[in-house]
Amino acid sequence: AQSVTQLGSHVSVSEGALVLLRCNYSSSVPPYLFWYVQYPNQGLQLLLKYTSAATLVKGINGFEAEFKKSETSFHLTKPSAHMSDAAEYFCALRAGNQGGKLIFGQGTELSVKP
Amino acid sequence: NAGVTQTPKFRVLKTGQSMTLLCAQDMNHEYMYWYRQDPGMGLRLIHYSVGEGTTAKGEVPDGYNVSRLKKQNFLLGLESAAPSQTSVYFCASSYELYPTGELFFGEGSRLTVL
Numbered sequence: 001a002q003s004v005t006q007l008g009s010h011v012s013v014s015e016g017a018l019v020l021l022r023c024n025y026s027s028s029v030p031p032y033l034f035w036y037v038q039y040p041n042q043g044l045q046l047l048l049k050y051t052s053a054a055t056l057v058k059g060i061n062g063f064e065a066e067f068k069k070s071e072t073s074f075h076l077t078k079p080s081a082h083m084s085d086a087a088e089y090f091c092a093l094r095a096g097n098q099g100g101k102l103i104f105g106q107g108t109e110l111s112v113k114p
Numbered sequence: 115n116a117g118v119t120q121t122p123k124f125r126v127l128k129t130g131q132s133m134t135l136l137c138a139q140d141m142n143h144e145y146m147y148w149y150r151q152d153p154g155m156g157l158r159l160i161h162y163s164v165g166e167g168t169t170a171k172g173e174v175p176d177g178y179n180v181s182r183l184k185k186q187n188f189l190l191g192l193e194s195a196a197p198s199q200t201s202v203y204f205c206a207s208s209y210e211l212y213p214t215g216e217l218f219f220g221e222g223s224r225l226t227v228l
Contacts, residue, residue: 009154032214043118043204043219044157051214090156094215098172099145099164100208102217104156 002027004093006105014113019063019078021108023091026072032094033074034102035065039087047089050074061085086112116140118220120205126226127195135190135223137205145208146188147172147217148180150201157204163188195227 007022025031032051036044048059055067065076074091088109092102118139127133137146144165149157159172161180169180177199179191188207192199202224206217 034216036219041222043221044206045219046216049214049216098159099147099162099170100215101147101159101162101172102157102206104158106154106156 002029002031002093002095002103004091004103004105006089006091006108008108009106010109010111012111012113013081015083016080019076019081019085019110021076021089021091021110023065023074023076023105024072025074025091025093027093029096031074033065033067034092034094035059035063035074035076036090036092037087038090038107044090047076081110081112083112083114086110118205118207118218120203120220120223122223123221124224126228127192128228129196131195132191132193133195133225134192135203135205135225137188137190137207137220139186139188139205139207139218141207141209141218142185143207143209143218144185145210146182147206147208148178148188148190149204149206150174151204151222152201160190160203192225195225197227199225200227201225 003026034049035047048057050067058064091105147162148160163182166185205220
């Protein structure tokens, strides 16, 4: 079975500090992984996606993620946090069944302190 | 360029009442999905559709019905609402089943069942 686990439901960083949001996956087939961001009272917006072309993936707003097969991880990072990064972040895996649904992690809420 | 539009955005129901949520997409996508979002649980798939006239059950289909009479619309119905259906509902669409394609999300519909 495929699954996604996000470590830490809440992460708090200071403005200008490194952002690290952790995601681990389980999949018996090659995974296709996504990070989405949800700002308050809004829908989900794609940050970046891994499609096996490159293990280091760059996304919008300065975020990037590195796919590590040996660690079954796809952690999201940003070198310097900005106040506008405060949001909820979801890691997701595209399933091989059920219409190619996205299987989501539980989400990580990022707070940025001034 | 509207993308995925959900109506209504907010609704309060009494237990036992019925309602329909409408999702409309203007991107000519084949695949459409209804998710519910609950705190600490990420997003869970309710129903999905792989094309006009088709629907299928997701992970949590009980208490919901769907229809896709037109390619651009995907309706989610609650025949007899229960407090457990209090949630935020998201519609999403995708242009391809191939795993690298992302899902595009609406802004959500917040439903409260009293």
